[in-house]
Amino acid sequence: MSMKRGKGNTKKVWLVVLIVAICALGILAGYYMAGYLAKKPAAVNQPVQTNQPSQQLQEENDQNATSQAQKEQATNLQPSEQQQQDTTISSEVYKAFARFDGGIDAHTIQLSLLNTEFDYKEFEIDEKVKKGVELSEGEIVEIEFEKPQDGGNPRIVSLKKPDKVTLKGKFVGLADNNFAEFVFDQKHVVLQISNVADKVSYLDENTDVEVTFKTNPQNPQSNPVVKDIKVLK
Structure with missing residues (x-):
């Protein structure tokens, strides 16, 4: 009877040891899994941190x-x-x-x-x-x-x-048989018309004309001399 009890106690001891070992392995496995899961997000986030300098460099380049x-x-x-x-x-x-x-x-x-x-x-x-x-x-x-x-x-x-000047303006009227008044850009100018009296005598006042004249060759201080006159239409 004592031998049977000894064998029974031995089995119980091994059973307890086995249970303790299984628990220890379970605890170690739990710690391992917890450590793995804790490290995994850090590994995922690492490329994001690495990309920050690249984004800053891209912004500087832009x-x-x-x-x-x-x-x-x-x-x-x-x-x-x-x-x-x-x-x-x-x-x-x-x-x-x-x-x-x-x-x-x-x-x-x-x-x-x-x-x-x-x-x-x-x-x-x-x-x-x-x-x-x-x-x-x-x-x-x-x-x-x-x-x-x-x-x-x-x-x-x-x-x-x-040698001569050609200007467009208006015929104002005759001063006498030898002189006539014209307006060029609001400037009233009296010219000698002896050479073109036949062309000027029939002109109406304010007729648009093109007058060619030059310095009086006989006396520069006298009125310039008309060489030609044309009526503008």
Whole structure:
């Protein structure tokens, strides 16, 4: 009986050991699974953290590309702005015909404009512009001048003596058989018409005409002489 009890106790001991071992293995398996699951999200999130510098680099590249495009656009606009500035400068230069009334000093002359809307009388002129041009009072000149910006006198940039002048205007009326009055750009001008009296005598007042005239060859200070006149329709 004692031997049977000993064997029974031995079996119970092994059974307890087996149960304890199984429990220990279960606990170890639980710890392993818990550690694996805890590490797995970290492994998944790691690429996201790695992508953050790449996204920041991409944003910087986009900003640099935008800045470069703006610089190129500004560079492309510069010729247009310069061209616009050149057009503005050229638009301030005007062409006109006038009669020379004399010089005031070495750099200023007096003119009576025959056309244009301006009423300038005194013009600044450089020596190099009038070099080689001999003027007598009353002679007709062709000028290009810059409109003054500060209220001063206009500055002549080109000066020539034309053989003849052709302007479009209106016939105002006869002063007598030898002279007639015309209007060119609001400028009233009296011209000698002896050579074209037959063409002028039948004209009505305010008739649109094209008049060709020149400096009086016998006396430049006298009224310019009409060479031809045409009625405009």
